[in-house]
Amino acid sequence: MTVVRAGGNIGIPGLYVTGDPGAVDEPAKVGSLSIRIGLGWAKSCCFTTGQCPVMKYNRALMQAIIHNKVQVAKNVNVQVIGLDDAPKGYVDFDKGAAKKYVIDPHKTVA
Secondary structure, three states: OOOOOOOOEEEEEOOOOOOOOOOOOHHHHOOOOOOOHHHHHHOOOEEEEEOOOHHHHHHHHHHHHHOOOOOHHHHOOEEEEOHHHHHHHHHHHHOOOOOEEEEOOOOOOO
């Protein structure tokens, strides 16, 4: 809210805040976020939440992938791991690793 202009919009797409008994602090355990609502009110911000309108971008994204304009695996930080490394991958993912793991048990992914 400190960077949005007065009267600006703040969108929070794809943020799923539900209870997480294993969270690092008490508010997160019940799905509570702390935001400066007073600042948002003073600046007359508009808040929007919900899922991203993925179908709106679906065709353009598909065309970009087909024509090699984007490399999806690179953009989402994919790391291919073997089946033996899967338990460690799940642990890292649960800790919030900024990676998407693809488990390749037969070593067929280049």
